[in-house]
Amino acid sequence: MRNQDRVKAFLTLLPSIVLIAIFVYGFIGNTFWLSMTDWGGVGALAENPVKNIIGFGNYVELFTGFLGGGFRQDLVNAVFYSVMLLAGAIGIGLILAMLLDNKPKGEAFFRTVFLYPMSLSFIVTGTIWRWMLAPQGGVNILPTYAGFEPLQYSWLSSSTTVLTFDWQNLLQVAIYLVAAVLIIWGFLTIRSSQRRALWLLVPGVVAGAGAWIWGDLLPKTLFMEEMHGFNTATIGIIMATIWQYSGYTMALYLAGFTGISQDLRDAAMLDGATTAGYYRHIALPLVKPITISAVIILSHISLKMFDLIFAMTGPDNAETGHPALNMYLTTFRANDFAKGAAIAIILFLIAATFIIPYMVSSYKQRRTR
């Protein structure tokens, strides 16, 4: 009887297993294979184009080649972009949710207003914000209504770069980042377990100091100086994305807050907790899974960002470029299919670094339950 159930279950799942195997994993494999070939250039669009396996040449070219500079800038943009989007959308969404959780007058109205941008497509958001951020319009002329001079900030075309680093020293920068993470993590655990904190702090400090002192001995990624950093022209795009997604995180958090029983809140208040104290010590720890899913969802959205940037600043714009846009142009405009596939695989791997730890932890949780 039990076996029969298993067979039934297997047969029911079989079609989706087969389809997913082909259309998800098969195509990932195919893209990976393409990224190892030299499919591109003249005659790439023939009915049977010539493809030769060249190994990891495309990846090497993207990360260290002379002409990969555009891709590298796009990658740096994407990193800053993800971090700012996460901080902005989660922060604002959380604040909005807390405000609405206290049942102000017209709560339903505000909820609709904040959630509304979510229902728009990115291409619409992009078009709206392109007008809002136009050099002589929108946001820049807001102060004139109050009798002030208009702003001169070029939201989408500024060419200032801050937080610059040399791609040549990529390895050194990476070690610094790892060291910083270890040290911060160490300080966070110092109260709960001093032993563990020591295990984090010591390697962190050693790695950071080592990279600082012997940085010149580390192998260079490039043969020449190449500065990358946070382009201030991306601020406009980040603003538009936060506008679109903070309502969404608000809805997530609001659902979480509403799920906390009123008794718990009343009890906390009775024990003398302030509103701030209630959120800090009770509500926020309880909605931690929501924060994690918001991070996962937003980070992969920021990785596949395409239409918004296309609508706001167009293609070929190094200041606001993004690997996803670069992939499209490389593949469908330059007909360099192999290199486009390589960019796709890089994006896929970055997305995986966010998703896989999440899946592992949720799988573990389910098993211990």
Add this chain to the structure above:
Amino acid sequence: MLLAVSPVVQAKELSGDLEIFSWWAGDEGPALQALIDKYNEENPGVKVINATVTGGSGVNAKAVLKTRMLGGEPPDSFQVHAGQELIGTWVEADRMEDLTPLFKEQGWMDVFPEGLIKNIGTKDGIWSVPVNIHRSNVIWYSPEKLQEWGVQPPATWDEFFAVAPELQEKGIVPLALAQNWTANHLWESVALASMGPEKWDALWAGELAFDSAEGVAAWELFGKVLEYTNKDASSLSWQQATDMVVDGRAAFNVMGDWAAGYMSTTKKLVPGSGFGWAASPGTTGEFMFLADSFGLPKGVKNRDNAMAWLAILGSREGSDAFNPLKGSISARKDSELGLYNNYGKSAAVDFSKNIIVGSLAHGVTANEGFMNDFASVMEMFLKSRNAETAAKAAQQIAVKNGISK
């Protein structure tokens, strides 16, 4: 009537559909519509499907076209820039039909200039029917405003550099620039002025390296010109850059002569008094051309209808219906000049007398691969302003895309 005597095209009453794929919309839409009307007059039984994908210079359309062609669903005829953009992409891939029989049958071998046919053909055939000729190296201005400021249109870049700081002091942008591709457009005019027509041709024939002294000098001059452009360029469309000149916020703008169509058709300005023009600085006597043309992909659904469409495009009536509205000139030697405005007449005269060179930004001299990579090189340069590196990068992409060795 040429069409009436054409045996292949008018042999039978045509019916069914005809799907034509282009990036002509908005300001250029009426010109395309004039051609479609002409076609429907001759072939009332055919339903014309106007598959337009908007986006300047075909940025979006080309990508859509590619997915359709690769997916085995080619449009019956598609717009493409004449020259290497078609030849280096679709002809190399063996996806186009040779149109030589149509050219012979319609007597076009004699009415199109020889230099043009050479540019749209290879030793294996002729690959597209040119609808128009555009000039890329034109500088636009408002005569009224220039008079007010006491400035003459510059004949060389040195003359421009002499007046530019003065204009800047008055709060006027000396040279209006728009988003990315218009920087490529400006570059080709500056580079042509810097190296001259023979060296320009040598560059594309692979006889002159991009990182030679001449190549670097072109980037240096370009960097100097950029000093006098508006800072918000990357968020403007080419029309907005033209508007800056019309409104007197900028003194000059280098743009192709579709700007003439925009200013006379959309802005209702009179050529000569409402707006003025000259060859871009340092390129007097040179005509940098680009041509829109239509080709016939292999394996289309309505081949007969497509042939009839191509016949209209190449005909004198079709050409003269289209070009005055588009702001371009006819590719034919026998067009009716009376139909064209003052700008068109002057361009047609220049086309017959000047040295003709091909445009890079609009696909005559290089294939799609090079053009895409060149856009990245341009971005690299706009950021770093390093002429040496840009020239080296340009040479590398030329090698990669089979232009240089």
